[in-house]
Amino acid sequence: MIDDIIVTRKIFERFSEEFSNSFEVDVAIAGAGPAGMTAARYLAKSGKKVVVFERKLSPGGGMWGGGMTFPIIVVQEGSKKILEEINVRLDRTEEGYYSADSIEACSKTCAAAIDNGAKIFNTISVEDVLIRDNKVNGFVINWSAVEIAGLHVDPLSIRAKYCIDATGHAAEVCRIVQKKVGRLNTPSGKIEEEKSMCAEIGEKTVVENTREVYPGLFVAGMAANAVYGAPRMGPIFGGMLLSGKKVAEEILEKID
Ligand code: 48H
Secondary structure (H helix, E strand, C coil), X not given: CCCHHHXXXXXXXXHHHHHHCCCEEEEEEECCCHHHHHHHHXXXXXXXXXXXXXXXXXXXXXXXXXXXXXXXXXXXXXHHHHHHCCCCCCEEEECCEEEEEHHHHHXXXXXXXXXXXXEEECCEXXXXXXXXXXXXXXXXXXXXXXXXHCCCXXXXXXXXXXXXXXXXXXXXXXXXXXXXXXXXXXXXXXXXXXXXXXXXXXXXXXXXXXXXXXXXEEECCHHHHHHCCCECCCCECHHHHHHHHHHHHHHHHHCC
């Protein structure tokens, strides 16, 4: 016999326990794309308490769809190790270029973050930040369903020693800080905005642009190029993975 109420209680009790265990963390990440999930994996592997908030039902961001929905991604020599570490099978196509099944790369990237102890909450959107003493020290979150329905429902907050904006092209968290605080650590003090496609430059700059953009807030992945005015790069994902690894390393150097 299956008791429907036991099923309901199990879901509610386990969610309550896991959610309340995530109210104060070492690192909070907005966005579960390749950059955010790779950062989550390395941070959690180093013993940090990590929570990821993802607006959509599925984590993985833009990596599922490969290039124009052909489910294949390309990575380059310097980044292939990040996928090899999690047993993604790579085909060497030409000198320095490797291809992978995007569904394998995406699902293993997500699984590795979870296996190392990161907690992902899907269907939750970051809608604001907590700021104390001119430092970002947490996220303000709400159900994506509330956001999508446009309901007037106040959000909740979580505290983190460091936060990462890994929201992709939109750079949503940096945009919020720009709007509410007025100044980011960029040449103009504002978001410089993403430039048109150039894989060669975009792949290099996405790693260089991965940094602390406001005290307590790091930017990684496509959001880093949007914030610092660099090009997009199409379906080559090495830069996203390297950016996720770099942001984890930078935070690990700073965190208590
Ligand atoms: C919670 C949010 C919020 C929010 C957004 O777009 P992503 O895959 O981002 P990256 O930087 O890891 O990877 C970028 C890559 O996918 C890409 O777009 C490339 C390489 N483009 C090149 C080109 O030329 O176009 O993932 C970001 C995730 C998504 O899942 C969003 O749903 C989520 O962040 N998200 N989650 N709160 N406010 N905003």
